[in-house]
Amino acid sequence: MAHGALYRLRQDLFVDAFAFRPMPPLEDAKVARWVPWLPERIRHWARWLPHFLVGFFSVCVFLASFTTGYGMGPVRGVLVGGFSLLVAAPPALTLFRPVGAYWLSLGAFVVSAMADALFSEYPSPFSGSTFLTLLAVMTLVVLRTRPRLAVEMWLVTFVVGAGAMVITRHGSGELAPVMAFSGMVLICAAAIRAWREERQHVVETQTVTAEERSRRTLLEERATIARELHDVVAHHMSVIAIQAEAAPYRVKDTPPELATSFATIRENAVAALTELRRILGVVRSEDPDAFADTNPEAPQPTLASLDSLLDSVRGAGLTVEAVTTGSPRPLPQGVELSAYRIVQEALSNALRHAPGADARVEISYVLGGLGLRIVNGAPSRLAKPSPGAGHGVLGMRERVQMLGGEMTADHTEDGGFEVAAFIPVSSAAGETTTGGSRL
Known part of the structure; x- marks a missing residue:
């Protein structure tokens, strides 16, 4: 276990510590969800808000550190300015090289402890803004990388802080409360990071599940x-x-x-x-449709069987009106079957999602093909939850596209739903069907 812990510590904090890992801007969807009242152009720049906040914090740290050495003479002022830059650079560096920013901030903490031991009358490694900046850098690193770095950086900082207190000959009374406070802060940061990773994992899993369900359907x-x-x-x-x-x-x-x-x-x-x-192959499986044929050897239904379908739907409680325009004529059997299935699925959806509504089925025999329109009104009572919603529309669309047609399915203004499809039929196909029916 100790060997594994040391190996992970080495992999996380030492191997490629200064690797370039830029933090991407926020997603447009998140920005739109958080600040929907912002104009679109400003919302585009709001994606970089975390980068701006971290940069602003670095500038504030630099000014706070540099102000302490103001008026100390040119030589000491240059030293103080360089040290202030060393302290203020790591927060900004977390945006690009997070682990390297931790080491740079830890080095600034050691330099500050040594300077206090040499020039301060009451040296303390944890006094001033250097350790607070180190704690802020560790928090940013945990939020940017992985939760276990919180424990690893805390242990390394604890060892370095204890060594600094021994070198500066300062009492160890501050070590326990300071490390306890920093541990609480890092635990909170690790919990936030773990929650974000879990939430992202759940979203990805749901997306993959939805795609797999659609593909399977x-x-x-x-x-x-x-x-x-x-x-x-x-x-x-x-x-x-x-x-x-x-x-x-x-x-x-x-x-x-x-x-x-x-x-x-x-x-x-x-x-x-x-x-x-x-x-x-002969695919024989139970049909989930409410009005499917129970006999797998029965002939496939056509538009001539539409009256029995409408009677079944009316018996289930849906008021349906059927209108046929144009001159009915024999169509290819694949077109007849697909048209029947589209009407069947649309009426089944009306029964499931719009209880108490009225439906209308329009069949139009036109010169270039067959037009279908199935529309239902708004439900008069609350519909029960129906798993697999949307799969019927997917199947209807697949049938229409297979025959080279077009289909639309959308909600109507009065709260109902409309399915409209056009299936092209060439005159040659109609003549072939007619001839085949005479054999």
Whole structure:
């Protein structure tokens, strides 16, 4: 234990003691939180307020030390001025080289003790402003570095102070109360530093946890989308394989070349289906949505199933009005499924976060695609806390971006919430869907 303590003492106070470690300015968020009433330009310069305060303290120490030697003659005045600079420099040096500032301040303390022993009638190492400046430097070093330096610097200062009292032949009566007082000050500084480190660690942990939760939610949503896309593509590939296998039997005297082509189409469809299952997999997990299908083998829902969804929502206590504009037409199954899921998630959010509110679902069939708008009013009663808030919006946004669309989700002026999305659909895709539905 003693070897480990000496090793840490050497690493903290001796190795790279004068290394350049500048103190960064305050963060803009902290300054805005502490002094929000300051103009923005002045608030930008307020980030350097700790540096200014430490520099001002150094100037005050220099003036206080230099004033004691004023009018003592040119030679002694120069010595006093140099010593005053030696005492006042360490506080400012803590902004750039904190451990080196401690050693420089400790050296000034030793020089002051020797000068008192030579020139003072009643020498005392702890009299004057030198030791107070040393204590201030130790406090700044602890606040800037790590809490354990408080104990290490206190022990070194205790040993040096005891040696100075022996050399100056001053009684040891001052040593115990002075070191007790300095120990209390350094303990307070170490506690503040430890609290700041713990708070910063908690903030970083919360940030990492939130990012990890969002990433996990995104991956889960993508896995769900992959499962649904697998079901959609697998359905069409199965239809192709079945039609290719049955086509030769529908034509009398089928040419061998045509039969070979149909067989190749079927083999490629089956191979693509197998590869699709191998890459995507069939992701089967419980759906957290309130109105999800309980049967994993059931067909994926489309906008044609929207009436049953609205009935379920109304049965749960939400008043919903559905409006359809434009001419309804068949859309690609991926678009239909994503549109259904967006409406489902938006209504689920309205149930969770806006109890007692009215909702409106608008579906617009336009020339370039499909428009969705789900809006609900302000809640009429207090909503229960709902863990995972915001993940549904993340999933909806992921679906829309996957299809090349755009989406907005924000609060309305009356205290409600609005989700608006546009999913582009090309005319070729609509024709392909229509043709596929006739097979």
